[in-house]
Amino acid sequence: MALPLPPGLTHAEVAFLAEMELVTVVPRQRLESIDLLGGKTPPLRPPHRTDLPLWLALLLKKQRRANILPPAWLHPASLADIIKHETKTDPHAFSPPPPAPARADPSRPGQARRQGEDDSSLLLLSAPFRPSCTADAPAGYLPYHWLEVAESLLAHAGDDVASALGASAGEVRGLLRDLVEVRAAKMRSSTAQLEGFGGGLMSLRGVGAVELAESRGFVLGVVDGVRKIGASAEAVRREEEEERGGEEGESDEEMGI
Amino acid sequence: MSYYDIDSILTDAEKIPCTFQVDIPDLGYLDNTPTQPLKAGTKVNLPLWLAEMLAIANTGDAEGKSFVTFDLPPALGNDVVQALKADPRAVPLRDQSAHFYGLATHMMELSEEQELAAALRKTFVTRASEVALHARKVGGVGHKGKADEGSNLGIGGAGEEFLRGLDEWERKLFRKAHDGAKSGKEWMEGVKKH
Incomplete structure (x- = not known):
């Protein structure tokens, strides 16, 4: 019997992984570096900003030892921009993921270079290793773990979010709800692109981890259904192709002779 | 299978x-x-x-x-296919056959029906997005607040009739979409507790 668990990660697992994201904190107390399995945390020296994993930042926040600086993309203006991009600018695709972090190139003034472009060992492109939720993350782009990080920050550090962004947590929450709805509707309608024969492709670029966890079962079901309906036509097409291939092979031989 | x-x-x-x-x-x-x-x-x-x-x-x-x-069985007859071409959402597939798509794919294996395959593919994807829409609307997590009741307005009337017309494949799809939306809601409510 097959494993009864559905494929993919559940919401709880995704949220757990999201706690590895780095966020920026402003410490209120000194704290020496902690030696953890994943490496040493930077020592905290108030009032210098430091990047910490989300779980540790939330822990310190609950103990009132630090304040969390929300990422720039959580600003209401940035969220409104993204909603506008999703609804008006490009109503058929998801808004793009953040670009790879760039750094000024000292040898070429005025030019920036993508981080890790010259040195492949530094290439950090996947979700938890890219500082996409820190204070210097670019505004207007949703990172992979956007919904999880935003929800945790609003739930546990709502006051920090409100004071740093100059907007109430309710306003930010409302914008997030709008964004979730817009993108869920897009996910539903994107299945319609599967109709074309042979061109059954859905672009999931820029889709967040929670959205994937939510829609995985449905999208896989649709793809599987379309595959089953097209299976007989596909078999016929393959046979024809093979026959044609066989003929061509014969003609090739004749040419050779 | x-x-x-x-x-x-x-x-x-x-x-x-x-x-x-x-x-x-x-x-x-x-x-x-x-x-x-x-x-x-x-x-x-x-x-x-x-x-x-x-x-x-x-x-x-x-x-x-x-x-x-x-x-071809009457469920896959010309009038049904024409109706599906006109508006896939308006046909209660369950009244034709509870295993509409299963029957159709089996029949297509036995005899080539290019036109039928194209019509069915269009029907399936169009109805799938409708199914997902209803799956998101229907029901909340066990205990419901007032806000959740508002989102239940989608059920009843045309929505309910549509759901009754789903065949087995579509019911499975509905269940999957609904499970996803439900676990999403549960997680969202649980964030504050930790």
């Missing part, structure tokens, strides 16, 4: 109209004439598994005739 897949077994039991090509003695009871042999040209509704066997098997005579020829 697994051997014990109940939906596949039930799909095989769907009746399809067949026409016998040869006289068969002692089978008259299929046509309510127990004493007579079954005449060639008699139309009988046979279950899919039997019709498939008889249609593929060879009688062994010189012409290479098979025992029966079959037509």
Whole structure:
């Protein structure tokens, strides 16, 4: 019997992984570096900003030892921009993921270079290793773990979010709800692109981890259904192709002779 | 499809109209004439598994005739396909057959139906997005606040009628979409507790 668990990660697992994201904190107390399995945390020296994993930042926040600086993309203006991009600018695709972090190139003034472009060992492109939720993350782009990080920050550090962004947590929450709805509707309608024969492709670029966890079962079901309906036509097409291939092979031989 | 897949077994039991090509003695009871042999040209509704066997098997005579020829069942008839082409959402597929897509794919394996395949693909994806829309709306997590009740307005009226018309494939899809939306809601409510 097959494993009864559905494929993919559940919401709880995704949220757990999201706690590895780095966020920026402003410490209120000194704290020496902690030696953890994943490496040493930077020592905290108030009032210098430091990047910490989300779980540790939330822990310190609950103990009132630090304040969390929300990422720039959580600003209401940035969220409104993204909603506008999703609804008006490009109503058929998801808004793009953040670009790879760039750094000024000292040898070429005025030019920036993508981080890790010259040195492949530094290439950090996947979700938890890219500082996409820190204070210097670019505004207007949703990172992979956007919904999880935003929800945790609003739930546990709502006051920090409100004071740093100059907007109430309710306003930010409302914008997030709008964004979730817009993108869920897009996910539903994107299945319609599967109709074309042979061109059954859905672009999931820029889709967040929670959205994937939510829609995985449905999208896989649709793809599987379309595959089953097209299976007989596909078999016929393959046979024809093979026959044609066989003929061509014969003609090739004749040419050779 | 697994051997014990109940939906596949039930799909095989769907009746399809067949026409016998040869006289068969002692089978008259299929046509309510127990004493007579079954005449060639008699139309009988046979279950899919039997019709498939008889249609593929060879009688062994010189012409290479098979025992029966079959037509498309009424569920896949021309009027249904035309209605689906006009508006896939308006047709209650369950009234045609509870295993509509299963039956259709099986029939397409037996006989080539290019047009049917294209129409069905369009129907499936169009109805799938409708199914997902309803799956998101219907019901909340066990305990419901006032805000959740507002989102339940989608059920009832046209929505309910649409859901009743879903065939087995679509019901499975509905369940998957609903499970996803539900676990998403549960997680969202649980964030504050940790």
